[in-house]
Amino acid sequence: MDLYLIHRPRGDFKGSWKMMEELYKEGKIKAIGISNFTPAQYKDLMSVAKIKPAVNQIETHAFFHEMDSYNDLKKNGVQMEAWAPFAEGRNGLFTNQTLADIGKKHNKTNAQVSLRWHYQRGVVAIPRTVQKAHMVENLNIFDFKLSPAEMKAIAALDLNTSQFPEWT
Ligand SMILES: NC(=O)c1ccc[n+]([C@@H]2O[C@H](COP(=O)([O-])OP(=O)(O)OC[C@H]3O[C@@H](n4cnc5c(N)ncnc54)[C@H](OP(=O)(O)O)[C@@H]3O)[C@@H](O)[C@H]2O)c1
Numbered sequence: 001m002d003l004y005l006i007h008r009p010r011g012d013f014k015g016s017w018k019m020m021e022e023l024y025k026e027g028k029i030k031a032i033g034i035s036n037f038t039p040a041q042y043k044d045l046m047s048v049a050k051i052k053p054a055v056n057q058i059e060t061h062a063f064f065h066e067m068d069s070y071n072d073l074k075k076n077g078v079q080m081e082a083w084a085p086f087a088e089g090r091n092g093l094f095t096n097q098t099l100a101d102i103g104k105k106h107n108k109t110n111a112q113v114s115l116r117w118h119y120q121r122g123v124v125a126i127p128r129t130v131q132k133a134h135m136v137e138n139l140n141i142f143d144f145k146l147s148p149a150e151m152k153a154i155a156a157l158d159l160n161t162s163q164f165p166e167w168t
Contacts, residue, residue, distance in 0.1 A: 003031045005057060009041045014048045021051050033057065035083070039072035055079040060123060061087040062099060062114055065158040070121070082118055085125035086111060090163040098153055106144040109137060116141045117154050 004020060006013050020032045033055035037045065042056065056073055060066050060082035073080045087093045099110040108116070111127070115138055118125040127138050146154070162168055 001029045003033060003054065004029045005033045005035045005055070006037075008036045009034070009045070014045065017045060017049055021049070024051060031055075033079075033081075039068055042072065042076070042078070052076070053078055055081045055124070057081040057083050057126075059084050059162055059164060060118070061085055061163070062093060062096065062117065062154055062157045063087055063091050063159045063163060064161060065155070067158075067160075070123075074122075079124055080122070081124040081126065083126065084164070085118055085127050086114055087163045091159075096157070098157055102146065102150045102153065105150075108141075108144060111137060112141050113146070113154075116144065116146055117151065120146055120151065 004023070006016055006020070017032075020029065023029045024032050031054040032051065033053045034042070034045065035057035037053075037056050037058075042053075046052070056069065056078050058066055058069055058080065060070075060080065061084055064087070066080075070080060093099070093114065094110050096110055099113045103109055103113045106113070111134070115125055115127065119141060129135055129138065
């Protein structure tokens with residue numbers, strides 16, 4: 001297995017981590033990581049962990065920048081990975097005017113501007129699509145660059161709250 005994650009820090013997640021460390025040492029899993037851990041929960045895990053998580057997969061998109069986690073993961077050298085990198089289209093992400101204005105300058109869609117923003121922040125995004133055209137579109141983000149002013153405009157979209165309150 002390439003990468004195995006603890007989905008949420010519930011139950012005996014420290015025990016789970018110890019087992020995952022064993023599987024990692026045995027070479028059965030190439031990388032182990034976590035998901036939906038806050039900085040405090042990450043710190044708690046690290047009080048027993050021998051191996052640092054490769055990634056922490058958390059909700060992150062143009063409307064939720066997760067700056068506390070972003071800074072904490074960067075400081076600790078853990079890769080931040082975005083689930084719902086498009087907020088699953090919530091809050092009108094695919095028609096958002098700020099993203100559309102930026103996209104117009106580069107001849108790109110809101111989806112592509114979003115993914116390029118993740119990429120320039122150093123965040124790994126795992127967009128989901130069942131459409132081939134969208135897969136092609138989502139891969140086509142390496143021929144343009146967002147300017148500092150455009151990154152700043154997207155920074156202003158941060159609502160600092162989840163788009164999925166039903167899951168918290
Ligand atoms: N760790 C966790 O707790 C957690 C929680 C939720 C999700 N995830 C994972 O995160 C990954 C990301 O998926 P997600 O479901 O969260 O949402 P997402 O990637 O933010 O959004 C998926 C939606 O975007 C649409 N889409 C994709 N590309 C598009 C494009 N270029 N233009 C317009 N629409 C586009 C898709 O529709 P089409 O199919 O029609 O393109 C789909 O409805 C998944 O692998 C999922 O398993 C993890």
